[in-house]
Amino acid sequence: MTDWTKICALEEIPRLGSRVLESAKGRIALFRTETDELFALQDRCPHKGGHLSQGIVCGSHVTCPMHGWNIALQEGRALAPDVGETAIYQVRVENGAVFVLI
Amino acid sequence: MQKMKLVMVGNGMAGVRTIEELLKIAPDLYDITVFGAEPHANYNRIMLSPVLAGEQTLKDIMLNDVDWYERNGITLHLNRKIVKIDRTHRTIEAEDGTVESYDRLLLATGSNPVMLPVPGRELPGVVSFRDIRDVDAMLAASSSYRHAVVIGGGLLGLEAANGLMQRGMDVTVVHLAPWLMERQLDETAARMLQRSLEAKGLKFKLSTQTSEISNLPPLQGEGRGGDGVDTEVKGLTHPHPSLPPEREGAKQCGRVAAVRFKDGSEIPADLVVMAVGIRPNSALAESAGIHCERGIVVNDTMQTYDPRIYAIGECVAHRGVSYGLVAPLFEMSKVCANHLALMGIGRYTGSTVSTKLKVTGIDLFSAGNFSGGEGTEEIVMSDAAGGVYKKLVLRDNKLEGAVLYGNTTDGAWYFQLLREKRCLGDIRQHLLTGQPNLGTGGHQGQTHAAAMPEDMEVCGCNGITKGMIVTAIKAKGLFTIEDVRKHTKASGSCGSCTGLVEQILASTLGGDYSATPAAKPMCGCTEHTHEEVRAAIREHKLLTIPDAMKFMDWRTPNGCAGCRPALNYYLISTWPHEAQDDPQSRLINERAHANIQKDGTFSVVPRMWGGVTNPAELRRIADVADKYAVPMIRVTGGQRIDLFGVKKEDLPSIWADLDMPSGHAYGKALRTVKTCVGSEFCRFGTQDSTGMGIALEKAFWNVWTPHKFKLAVSGCPRNCAEAAIKDVGVIGVDSGWEIHVAGNGGIKTEVAQFLVKVKTAEEVLEYTGAFLQLYREEARYLDRTVHWVQRVGLEYVKSKVLDEGCRKALYRRLLFALQGNKDPWAARAVEGVEKHEFEALTV
Numbered sequence: 001m002t003d004w005t006k007i008c009a010l011e012e013i014p015r016l017g018s019r020v021l022e023s024a025k026g027r028i029a030l031f032r033t034e035t036d037e038l039f040a041l042q043d044r045c046p047h048k049g050g051h052l053s054q055g056i057v058c059g060s061h062v063t064c065p066m067h068g069w070n071i072a073l074q075e076g077r078a079l080a081p082d083v084g085e086t087a088i089y090q091v092r093v094e095n096g097a098v099f100v101l102i
Numbered sequence: 103m104q105k106m107k108l109v110m111v112g113n114g115m116a117g118v119r120t121i122e123e124l125l126k127i128a129p130d131l132y133d134i135t136v137f138g139a140e141p142h143a144n145y146n147r148i149m150l151s152p153v154l155a156g157e158q159t160l161k162d163i164m165l166n167d168v169d170w171y172e173r174n175g176i177t178l179h180l181n182r183k184i185v186k187i188d189r190t191h192r193t194i195e196a197e198d199g200t201v202e203s204y205d206r207l208l209l210a211t212g213s214n215p216v217m218l219p220v221p222g223r224e225l226p227g228v229v230s231f232r233d234i235r236d237v238d239a240m241l242a243a244s245s246s247y248r249h250a251v252v253i254g255g256g257l258l259g260l261e262a263a264n265g266l267m268q269r270g271m272d273v274t275v276v277h278l279a280p281w282l283m284e285r286q287l288d289e290t291a292a293r294m295l296q297r298s299l300e301a302k303g304l305k306f307k308l309s310t311q312t313s314e315i316s317n318l319p320p321l322q323g324e325g326r327g328g329d330g331v332d333t334e335v336k337g338l339t340h341p342h343p344s345l346p347p348e349r350e351g352a353k354q355c356g357r358v359a360a361v362r363f364k365d366g367s368e369i370p371a372d373l374v375v376m377a378v379g380i381r382p383n384s385a386l387a388e389s390a391g392i393h394c395e396r397g398i399v400v401n402d403t404m405q406t407y408d409p410r411i412y413a414i415g416e417c418v419a420h421r422g423v424s425y426g427l428v429a430p431l432f433e434m435s436k437v438c439a440n441h442l443a444l445m446g447i448g449r450y451t452g453s454t455v456s457t458k459l460k461v462t463g464i465d466l467f468s469a470g471n472f473s474g475g476e477g478t479e480e481i482v483m484s485d486a487a488g489g490v491y492k493k494l495v496l497r498d499n500k501l502e503g504a505v506l507y508g509n510t511t512d513g514a515w516y517f518q519l520l521r522e523k524r525c526l527g528d529i530r531q532h533l534l535t536g537q538p539n540l541g542t543g544g545h546q547g548q549t550h551a552a553a554m555p556e557d558m559e560v561c562g563c564n565g566i567t568k569g570m571i572v573t574a575i576k577a578k579g580l581f582t583i584e585d586v587r588k589h590t591k592a593s594g595s596c597g598s599c600t601g602l603v604e605q606i607l608a609s610t611l612g613g614d615y616s617a618t619p620a621a622k623p624m625c626g627c628t629e630h631t632h633e634e635v636r637a638a639i640r641e642h643k644l645l646t647i648p649d650a651m652k653f654m655d656w657r658t659p660n661g662c663a664g665c666r667p668a669l670n671y672y673l674i675s676t677w678p679h680e681a682q683d684d685p686q687s688r689l690i691n692e693r694a695h696a697n698i699q700k701d702g703t704f705s706v707v708p709r710m711w712g713g714v715t716n717p718a719e720l721r722r723i724a725d726v727a728d729k730y731a732v733p734m735i736r737v738t739g740g741q742r743i744d745l746f747g748v749k750k751e752d753l754p755s756i757w758a759d760l761d762m763p764s765g766h767a768y769g770k771a772l773r774t775v776k777t778c779v780g781s782e783f784c785r786f787g788t789q790d791s792t793g794m795g796i797a798l799e800k801a802f803w804n805v806w807t808p809h810k811f812k813l814a815v816s817g818c819p820r821n822c823a824e825a826a827i828k829d830v831g832v833i834g835v836d837s838g839w840e841i842h843v844a845g846n847g848g849i850k851t852e853v854a855q856f857l858v859k860v861k862t863a864e865e866v867l868e869y870t871g872a873f874l875q876l877y878r879e880e881a882r883y884l885d886r887t888v889h890w891v892q893r894v895g896l897e898y899v900k901s902k903v904l905d906e907g908c909r910k911a912l913y914r915r916l917l918f919a920l921q922g923n924k925d926p927w928a929a930r931a932v933e934g935v936e937k938h939e940f941e942a943l944t945v
Contacts, residue, residue: 008943016660016686020942030943034660051702054690056663063663065690065698067595070663081589102945 004092004099010036013098018053018062025102028089029053031062031073038091039073040100046071046084105133106205108442109194111184111386113138115147116415116431117210118166123439125174127657131443135177135202137184137194142234143168146579148428148611151461154237154265158576165579187390189408206410206442209387209398213380213416213426218253222315227358228374231262240373244269247372251275251361253312255282257457259377263304264461266373274305274369276312276361278378286457286468290484291491291507298464298489311364320360320368382417382424397424402449404438414438420452427455432581440629447655448629456517458510458608467513470503470520471495478502483534492534499526501533511551512536514608515601525895528855551605560602563595568606575610583607625664627657632882636672645673645681663689668883671770671806675878678919685936691768694939695926696753699746704753706745708762709803712777712795712815713741719762726759740774740812742767751940758931766803770884772874773812775799776824780817780834789834791817794863798832801867802874804923805916808881808890811874826854829877829887830870835859839866843873843899844891852888855896858904872909875916876902 013019013032020043021028027043029052037060043053050066061070061079070079076088090101108124110117113136121134142164149163171178179200186195193203215230217223227247229239243250244266252263255277267273275282281292296306362368382397393399393407397419404412404420415431416424425431430453440448456469474480474495483492490508494501494516500523504516515536519526526533554560556569574580574590583604587594593603623629630638635654644650647669651661661669666687673681685693696704710719723743727735733747742765748756757764766773775798778784780791795815814825815832825831827847831854833840838861845854858869876899881890891899902908929935 005945007945012938012943014686014938019938021945022942023945048700050700051698054694054698054702056666056689057686058660058662058666059658066700068663081591 002101004101007098007100010038010093010096010098013038016057018055018057020051020053021100023100023102025089027051027053028100028102029062030091030098030100031057033057033060033073036093037073038093038098040089040091041071041073041076042087042089044086045069046078046086047082052086106131107203108132108134108206108208109202109204110134110136110208110210111194112210112212112415112417113140113144113178113180114210114212114415115144115165115428116212116435117208118144119432119435120208120210120414120438120442121174121176122166123435124442127439127445128443132206133177134175135179136171137179137182137196137202139181139183140233140235141181143171143178143180145234147233150231150234150237151261151265154231154240154262155268156265160234162576184386187386187392187411189390189392189411192410204410206412208438208442209406209411209413209417210415211383211386211417213424214383215376216379216381217376218312218378220312220314222317222358223376225315225317225358225374226356227372228315228376231258231375231377232380240266240375241269243373244271248272249274249370250373250375251369251371252375252377253361254375254377254379255279255306255308256377256379257283257286257459259375260299260459261461262375262377264299264302266375267303271373272305273303274307276307276310276363278309278311280309282306282308283457283459286505287466287507288472288493288505291466291468291493291505294486294489294491294507295459295464295466299461302463307363307369312361313364314362315358315371315374316360316362316368317357318359320362320370380416380426382419384417387411387413387417395419395422402437402451403441404434404450405441412438412442420450423452425453425455427457428581429453430455445629445655454517454521456513458513465506465508465510467506467510467516468504469513469517470501472503472505474503481534494533496526499530500524501526510609511605514604522893524893525897527895527897529892551602551609554602560606561590561592561595561599564591566590566592571603571606572610575607580607581611624668625662627661627665628654630654632668635669636676639672639676643677645677647673647682647684647687661687667692671808671883674806675919679922685939692770693936694750694753695764695768695930696748696750697768701747702750703747704750705767706748706753706756706760707738707742707765707767708760709765709799710742710762711799712775712792714777714792714796715743722760722762726756729759730756738767738774740767741776742774751942754931754934754937754940757927760927763803763925764927769806770809771804771806771811772799772802773810776812776814776828778816778822780815784817786820787817787834788836789817789839791815791823791832791834794832794834794839794866795823797863797867798870802871802916802920804925805874805878805920807874807878808883809886811877811887813870827851828854830854830873832866832870837861839863841866841869841873844887844896846886846888848886855891857896857900868909868913869903871916872903872912873899875912875919878916878919879912 013030015032016034018029018031021030029041029043031039043051045052045064047069050064052062052064054065055062061072063070069082076086078084092099144166146163146165152158182196184194185197193201195201215232229236250266250271250273252259252275255275263273263275281289282296358371358374360368361371384394384398387398388394398406398413398417400406400413400418400420404414406413414434416426434450437448437450459466472495477497479496481494493505495503501519506513554568557567560566560568571590571592578589580586586603593600624632638654644653650669667689670684670687674683690698696706730752732745736744738744775795777792777795781787781789812828813830814823814828816823816825817834825833827845831842831845840859841857842854843857846852877887
């Protein structure tokens with residue numbers, strides 16, 4: 001069963017930053033871009049399992065803090081030359097509150 | 103909005119590279135049409151020599167196939183020569199009548215081979231060495247004929263001669279000058295080259311001028327082949343105009359049969375290759391009234407005298423110079439693309455070029471002014487029997503030119519010194535023996551890439567072998583170290599193998615290796631160099647990252663993980679207490695004030711001044727370790743205690759419980775001051791090194807630097823604190839303190855260099871602080887002091903730090919930057935700064 005679950009207020013996630021969500025599905029990284037788009041990815045780099053939530057957000061990708069892989073936030077896919085994928089979750093913002101489909 | 107139309111005339115390497123660069127930065131600006139006179143898509147022209155020699159195939163050297171143009175929405179017309187430009191109506195016309203209009207026109211018409219104006223040059227069997235058609239003609243000749251004559255003993259001529267010899271022909275090289283490659287080599291190196299080519303089977307006629315190419319076989323005498331001439335006689339043409347009377351009635355061939363010289367001698371020739379030079383192909387531009395002087399004249403933005411028309415590559419004359427090597431052409435491409443993309447930044451200011459001969463088994467390199475002259479000095483090493491020759495030409499203690507024969511592994515390094523115009527003060531003694539410490543860890547001490555076997559690992563971080571790099575360079579047409587990094591990741595992590603990868607690149611590509619330009623952009627997000635970015639921040643008082651990016655026209659909306667931390671550092675180091683520190687532009691360690699580990703936990707290193715601790719601190723550390731179940735406690739290389747395996751959410755409370763200052767083991771900041779016990783207890787100690795270390799650490803901690811900054815203080819020259827491998831190493835002697843700088847014990851082991859000797863502890867503080875501040879103000883982000891000092895030279899550092907006025911000003915600026923800085927741990931533990939960073943959300 002998956003449900004839209006209320007997580008936090010949008011303001012609790014810094015712009016160009018992230019928060020970690022501890023859930024029954026494991027660690028989920030919530031990212032907020034400069035333009036207030038939100039993305040939720042499994043907090044695990046497809047390379048060696050680094051915590052993506054600890055990376056630097058640029059445009060629409062995050063750079064893993066371990067070995068610098070770039071992961072596209074929209075699809076969870078690694079940018080070239082690296083190859084790999086991490087799971088993504090649906091997110092939406094309603095009246096300033098963040099919901100994730102988990 | 104309708105797209106503008108960009109038409110390119112010419113389909114060679116420089117032009118297509120410009121289109122590639124343009125697509126990278128402005129993919130949707132233009133409808134692009136390309137006209138190529140050859141029937142092929144874009145191939146790597148510089149690799150024609152290996153194709154001729156049978157070392158590579160045509161397929162290997164294709165850079166962009168027809169599919170590439172299609173994929174990028176480019177209209178490609180092959181086999182279509184443009185004959186007219188109508189600048190009034192902005193159209194061009196092809197030989198077959200095709201007319202195309204343009205908003206911007208890019209001329210990339212390349213160059214034409216120079217054909218000597220001698221009789222017989224139009225005979226069948228006389229070719230140039232320029233394109234695939236020429237190579238095909240040479241290959242066809244090599245399979246059915248025997249004698250080849252190459253006119254021109256320059257780079258191209260020798261590569262052609264070598265290729266034809268590999269194909270089994272009997273080859274003679276005819277050269278006007280007294281020695282080979284006279285524009286690239288001095289006489290000594292040229293003689294060595296000639297000897298080794300002769301040993302391979304080539305013949306030479308130097309100081310020889312060709313007077314005629316003939317379809318009459320030679321009589322006898324000089325050069326006459328022992329087995330006579332076996333060419334078929336057919337299709338007799340009109341008698342040759344200059345036929346000597348005694349030759350009347352001789353059998354004429356349908357193709358070239360001999361080459362005759364001014365001195366009257368002649369040799370048989372079934373194939374003649376003219377390789378006497380190239381000439382910019384500016385005919386089309388000239389016919390359209392565009393200003394040309396031996397080439398199409400362009401300004402520093404690659405624009406011709408018609409502002410809608412740009413020109414690039416071998417066809418241009420830039421500041422009076424035309425280039426025939428690929429590295430400068432690629433630099434032009436970048437600039438041209440930038441202006442076509444309407445970004446309006448970036449200038450091409452000319453290039454220094456180097457040459458390397460692509461003949462397997464011969465190592466030859468030259469660059470710059472190698473013939474010396476007034477005001478120059480020469481350093482020469484010559485071992486004729488061993489086949490090694492090195493000549494370096496210096497002017498004002500800077501490298502101005504180099505010729506290497508037999509061992510060219512240091513070519514790339516010399517070329518770099520030359521381009522950077524680096525002062526050789528501190529490296530002059532070992533200049534001739536080559537680059538020290540090309541990278542000492544992780545690749546078995548290898549410093550000569552050419553000698554490495556294919557399967558040997560080059561990049562120990564990413565597991566990339568030499569073979570993988572060579573394959574990628576050849577298969578993907580890579581030219582720069584950045585290209586190689588992008589495609590293979592080699593040298594992309596710790597960077598210690600960069601020198602080796604550059605060597606591999608240089609030896610694979612020969613003279614066409616694009617050495618990293620001296621002025622290199624910070625990253626792909628900008629055209630600007632580190633120095634330009636710093637200057638802009640300083641001169642225009644930029645205080646935030648968005649302002650800096652906007653001011654400098656950053657290409658990406660938020661930069662990348664490379665430039666954001668650098669910008670953040672430049673802002674806060676230039677405008678302390680005013681610029682805004684942006685945590686989201688810091689790498690995780692500096693954002694969390696602890697070191698992230700592979701499992702996502704952190705390590706915590708509290709500061710212990712000078713490495714001195716006490717029972718109370720040790721008890722608190724032990725209590726914290728118990729309370730938070732810290733899995734491992736280690737003593738670090740810098741004499742501190744490191745608690746491993748700490749959960750991120752526990753960090754603020756651990757800091758509160760420890761009640762010790764932040765150790766900054768996580769930061770590009772002053773790390774530790776390592777000390778020996780010194781005169782207080784040690785029987786050899788001459789100075790109180792522990793006290794000095796504590797004073798230094800207390801004075802300078804909690805300030806950001808371009809990279810980590812480590813100090814050590816030893817109380818006597820026995821140097822137990824290992825001060826010789828620190829960024830600043832202070833060594834006590836009976837009469838005072840010696841200060842050594844720019845040592846390094848990591849990736850690149852380097853012994854610190856002596857800066858100055860001082861008497862008092864106050865002086866140690868002032869000199870060390872001034873050096874630290876100079877490094878903070880002038881080094882590039884991620885430069886360790888060793889890299890920075892190697893680049894600017896110790897003499898420069900001395901000129902700043904030893905000058906009293908300069909030193910005191912630097913020291914004052916450092917003290918100002920340090921003023922009122924709060925301990926980041928205390929701020930987070932007590933005041934709750936950046937609380938969200940440490941708290942996880944829950945469902």
